[in-house]
Amino acid sequence: MHDHPTSQDQDQYEWPVCVTPRCGRQLWASETGRWACRPCEDATQQRITELPALFRRLDTTAALMREARRPGGRSSSGSKTPPIPPRLDVLNLVGPGGVAARLQAIEDAWRRVLGWTVAPWRGSPAQAVPGLAGFLGNNLLWACSSYESVGQDIDDLRRLHGECKALVDGERKPGRVQIGNCPVRVADRLCWTPLTASAASHRVRCGGCGARWETLGEWRELRAAQEQALAEAAGVAA
Numbered sequence: 001m002h003d004h005p006t007s008q009d010q011d012q013y014e015w016p017v018c019v020t021p022r023c024g025r026q027l028w029a030s031e032t033g034r035w036a037c038r039p040c041e042d043a044t045q046q047r048i049t050e051l052p053a054l055f056r057r058l059d060t061t062a063a064l065m066r067e068a069r070r071p072g073g074r075s076s077s078g079s080k081t082p083p084i085p086p087r088l089d090v091l092n093l094v095g096p097g098g099v100a101a102r103l104q105a106i107e108d109a110w111r112r113v114l115g116w117t118v119a120p121w122r123g124s125p126a127q128a129v130p131g132l133a134g135f136l137g138n139n140l141l142w143a144c145s146s147y148e149s150v151g152q153d154i155d156d157l158r159r160l161h162g163e164c165k166a167l168v169d170g171e172r173k174p175g176r177v178q179i180g181n182c183p184v185r186v187a188d189r190l191c192w193t194p195l196t197a198s199a200a201s202h203r204v205r206c207g208g209c210g211a212r213w214e215t216l217g218e219w220r221e222l223r224a225a226q227e228q229a230l231a232e233a234a235g236v237a238a
């Protein structure tokens, strides 16, 4: 469809620009023939390089959340204040449809265009992500130079990296995850200061009495102590 059918092609000539959405930089003479500009390639390479470490961080957080929610305390009934609420956004990114699947989709597309065989099975998401990032990093220059649809992949990688980084950085802020109250007795009274977890360090420290819980075993003890304190409080009230 042409809104201006009288316009001539010569007047319409446009200098080639980068295909990445929202980039649109004019390509330099030295970038002739490329689809995506060098700054987009460099930024994408950096993101691909950082993704495995970001994934490992989220995977560890997800493992701790799953472990801490497993029943195992003295109370067999469900706790009113589960120490670690599940973070569905984290679980989704480390799960089968998350980071690994999204990188795999890009690798599959590149392999099709290159005429290469399908990617080897690389195992669980945690096992696969380093290999997927390695493949994309090794072939990024080819994609920026020769793959017409690379702009969409660059945009997908930017969003994926952004989602992971926001979660990892967000978890560093104290108070991000509410995990119930401190069950430590101080001078025969419950401390009961609200506790928060910083998943980046997997360390809980009570701001009231200074008690610390750091390992998975200690997190379980924390949960058991919280449940016992709640049960005792309920018993007193009854």
Ligand SMILES: [Zn+2]
Pocket (backbone or CB within 6 Å): 018, 019, 020, 023, 024, 025, 036, 037, 038, 039, 040, 041
């Ligand atoms: Zn660009």
Ligand SMILES: [Zn+2]
Pocket (backbone or CB within 6 Å): 182, 183, 184, 191, 192, 193, 206, 207, 208, 209, 210, 211
């Ligand atoms: Zn305390």
